[in-house]
Amino acid sequence: MGILGCDAHGVLNDAEFSKPxxxxxxxxxxxxxxxxxxxxxxxxxxxxxxxxxxxxxxxxxxxxxxxxxxxxxxxxxxxxxxxxxxxxxxxxxxxxxxxxxxxxxxxxxxxxxxxxxxxxxxxxxxxxxxxxxxxxxxxxxxxxxxxxxxxxxxxxxxxxxxxxxxxxxxxxVPTTKRILEAKYKKKYDVAIKCPLVTERTVAKKIQQDLSKFWMMAHTSTPQFVMARSxxxxxxxxxxxxxxxxxxxxxxxxxxxxxxxxxxxxxxxxxxxxxxxxxxxxxxxxxxxxxxxxxxxxxxxxxRCPIRGKKYYRDEFRVESYWTQWLSEKKQRPLSLWILKNRRCRKIAHDTKHWILDVCIGTQYVIVFTSKIIRYISVFCVSRILVFCYFALRTSGTIAHGGDSETSGSNPSSRQDLATFVLHLEAEDELVDLMVRSNREATDLWIEKGRKKQPMNLIELLEATTPISKGFEGIAEFDSYKVASLSATGEPPNCWALPLVTLTSIAVALPDVKPSSLKKLLHAVEEALDYVNRFERVLDTGGESANLRKTAEVVWLGVDLYHKWFDVDLRKLSKQQKKPEEILRELVEIAKKEFSESWQMNLMMCMKHKPSHWPIKILAANSMYRICQTILLNYESRDLVTGEALLKKVETTISDIVSGCFCNVAQVISIKCLVTAVEVREESVRGAALHLGKTEKILEIVERRCLPELRCDQMKNIDEWRAFYKINSSECNNYNNSVSYDSKELRLTVE
Structure with a gap:
């Protein structure tokens, strides 16, 4: 019996080696x-x-x-x-x-x-x-x-x-990115100052800006730049x-x-x-x-002559950007702290220069040879295309007249968009081709977005937005008259948390039709999708991050289980109590939750800002203040039934959502100005899809009266509340108060 790998005579047996x-x-x-x-x-x-x-x-x-x-x-x-x-x-x-x-x-x-x-x-x-x-x-x-x-x-x-x-x-790659990024910044200044056509509606103005930003983002996409080289x-x-x-x-x-x-x-x-x-x-x-x-x-x-264009004059010139990176490396000194000998350092520098000179020469040869290959390909293929063209023309398959590509297009609009095409040296002849290929891209994505509009949210806004109505719900959902639960300060509001708290209250209301409640839940779910996106973009400092997280946690329980933490809201609604009694019970639950969580996290709460308090404390504070605010107005309004109070809650939710949607122009402008050039095209495409989804909502919001707030104030819900506290009766025309034109977008981003 031989050992492993050998036969009985000790000879290596390699027959098994080929089995795998x-x-x-x-x-x-x-x-x-x-x-x-x-x-x-x-x-x-x-x-x-x-x-x-x-x-x-x-x-x-x-x-x-x-x-x-x-x-x-x-x-x-x-x-x-x-x-x-x-x-x-x-x-x-x-x-x-x-x-x-x-x-x-x-x-x-x-x-x-x-x-x-x-x-x-x-x-x-x-x-x-x-x-x-x-x-x-x-x-x-x-x-x-x-x-x-x-x-x-x-x-x-x-x-x-x-x-x-x-x-x-x-x-x-590093050189072309740097060149096109510099051109993008210059063209951006031109884009925000020169509207293509004067439009009256917010959506149309944003669409015009998107068409320009898309042309700039697409033509400077690093993959596209490399692919057309x-x-x-x-x-x-x-x-x-x-x-x-x-x-x-x-x-x-x-x-x-x-x-x-x-x-x-x-x-x-x-x-x-x-x-x-x-x-x-x-x-x-x-x-x-x-x-x-x-x-x-x-x-x-x-580049075939059959197209009526000839580019022979600069066909074989090697542009400077091909060797710019290598030339910059050649000019930079080597970091040779190890070499103490002056002669060794000199030899190293001379060697580096020689290697880079060889690389620069090789780059010239590669680019020049590539242009020769392209030229020979054009020469050979053009003969075939000319033959096919005249054969089709003789048979009547194609017309004898003008260029069919431009029929039905708007030459002036195309020429305007051509100014926003970002291209490198010797790519001038590609400008018109890139415009013709991509000028309708934003329209296509906006149209795709229109097919995915949030219909439940639109239905809610339509039902609760009379003509010339303002945003009173933003001022009324949290009254300044409500006493604070904490002596150390009051946490700020964000757009999402009041929506979630108001919906929780709606679920707990008695004598409410299940169909009405179901529609509200679907509408708020769609609204939160946009509100959370808006806040993530607008909250550049991350101040409301913990508040948004609180809203997400609370909404998960309300949406899936009809619970506010451990409180069964549907069970509350079936207790045969009046709406006022339900609200008072929610107030007591919120106070108890706040007190218990505060005692458990006392050191943390004293150390951090109110916006960074634990989730349960923020949620309980929001529930307490909103319920108390509703109770303050309960006697003075006809809110004796659950359905009546539900209508009031829906109106307040509609006002908050509409106020948040006034920031659409700011959000889209920021998405179009993502600093990373690799994702800028995708960001602009997402902005166009987003505009298509929210176009109808923007039309509804435009009917409202907007207060005179700056764009930096408009993104903060507490700024709205402060304005309404000082100017409770002031309401100005929406279209005259805030302009969503290109100039306003630039101010927002800056």
Missing amino acids: MPSIGIYVAVASLICGLAMAADLIHGFRHRKFWFPCKFFSLNATSLTFIAVGIKLSVDLNTSMPSRQDQLSKLSSTVFICTVMGNSMPSLGVMDNNDLLMNLVALGILVITDVVNICIQLGTGAIYVFSEEHFVVVLLMLLMLMILCFSATT VTCTASGFFCLLSAITLGEAMVRSYFLRPRSLGFCNGDSDYKWTTSLILVCQATTVAIGTVAPAIRWFTAVNF
């Missing part, structure tokens, strides 16, 4: 297929959102994708496994082409990375590519790859070229060539002269999984080549 190989083959096929599915998701996302430059949303260079790529190229780096058959040799080639497809597809994702991520991901990718190239060269020398040597040579060359393009294109166009062309090379090898080996290639008999240790790997990787290559090929063809098609 089919499992490894399945692993490789699955990893390749996952990459293909991610690329397909990006492709679908691009077509669905009409972004034919195909941003990398699902597949980009990161630690996860690099891990799958490393697994996917397992066969091309396998040095000693016998791969005799046709599918074995083809799977080695497909693994090599696979990495070319990955590089061509993920190039736009460089734009969203910071400098550290760029460096780490490109170093990791470089290690993978160099390892793959070296192993392929070894296999070509040893005979492990004995067919398709020409194809492997072409693909290896393309792989190295694409790696160089990827690395040197990454050096422009000349190096990305060249990378797409090389990616297409690598896919064609794989296709040529497969056609030649399966259909033309398969026997003449001299494939050997036998199976590899991977068994049948090499065929599975070939199918998965060929599918991934086919899917992953579509986006880079469309980027290349779009650039070529736009």
Whole structure:
């Protein structure tokens, strides 16, 4: 009996070593297929959102994708496994082409990375590519790859070229971000001073501003900037060539002269999984080549002479931003505190300058070569397009007249929007194309938002907003006449907590129709979704964060269980008591809860500001004050029934929600001015969707009389209460009191 791994004679038994190989083959096929599915998701996302430059949303260079790529190229780096058959040799080639497809597809994702991520991901990718190239060269020398040597040579060359393009294109990312950010700030000042058309309604004014902000945000998106660059166009062309090379090898080996290639008999240790790997990787290559090929063809098609435009004068000029980052690095001194010798420091500095000079020269060669590739592509493809154009024109498929693209469009509006397109040097010819492709984007998103309007909230506001009504409920929900429960101060109010407390009171009221209560709960749920978003944006200092958290905790219990902490509100409503008695019982419950929580958290309450008190204390204080306020007005109003008091509560809720919605312009303007350029486009898109959802609400709010409050006061509910306390009878016209034009937006943000 031999020891483990050896036979009875002590000889190493390696027959068992190859048994796991089919499992490894399945692993490789699955990893390749996952990459293909991610690329397909990006492709679908691009077509669905009409972004034919195909941003990398699902597949980009990161630690996860690099891990799958490393697994996917397992066969091309396998040095000693016998791969005799046709599918074995083809799977080695497909693994090599696979990495070319990955590089061509993920190039736009460089734009969203910071400098550290760029460096780490490109170093990791470089290690993978160099390892793959070296192993392929070894296999070509040893005979492990004995067919398709020409194809492997072409693909290896393309792989190295694409790696160089990827690395040197990454050096422009910090520069282009800085240039476009500076242009954004200048264009923003222009946008807020120059309205496209004078509109009377708040929604239309905001929509005009959004169209300008969208054009600025979209055209400065780092992924879009990288995708429309000349190096990305060249990378797409090389990616297409690598896919064609794989296709040529497969056609030649399966259909033309398969026997003449001299494939050997036998199976590899991977068994049948090499065929599975070939199918998965060929599918991934086919899917992953579509986006880079469309980027290349779009650039070529736009510059074809058939379009009536010629750009030969500056076609081969290398713009300054390509080498600006490298030039800046060259000017900066090295930090060589370790080297004490002056001569060593001089040699280090000279070496750095020489390396950067080589890099700058290489960058010039890469950009110049990319422009030559684009020019040759234009020259060749234009002949085909000219032939197709005249063939279609002769057959009458297309008209002989003017440009159909501009028919039905507004040239003056398009020209105005063109001033807000942010572009780099030598991209002037792309301005009109970017305007035509994106000028209606905000309209589409606003229309999508209109399909998701909060109907329950709209119904509540419609029913409780007579013409020329003000916002009296904001002043009346919490009276200054109510005595404070604490001697150390009174916590401030936020927009959400009074809504939740008033709804809790409504649930506890007796003799209320279940349908009315159900509608109110749905309306408040929709309102809180917007109110919480508004407060998160407007509360830049975080002062009301704990109050918002209190509102969320209380609402969770009210919405799901009809409970205010441990108090069953529905049980209260069924006690056959008058509304006044229910309110007094809630007052006593709130006082008890406040007292118990205060004693338990005395040191904390004395140490922190009232806004930072524990959740139960803030909730109890709100419940006590609002119930006491209602009781103060109970005798003077016709509130003897639960339904009557419910109507009063609904009116107060409507006033508070409407007052909060007066901040829509401020919220949207802030969302459009997110400092991170990587998320600015998404933020503006969200603002447009938000405007579509709240457009009807803005129309309802516009009917009200708004007090003369500055925008910085309007975002704080206590400022409204203070104003109404001083000027209880003052009510000015809404449209004249507060302007939501571009100038007001700028003042808000500043």
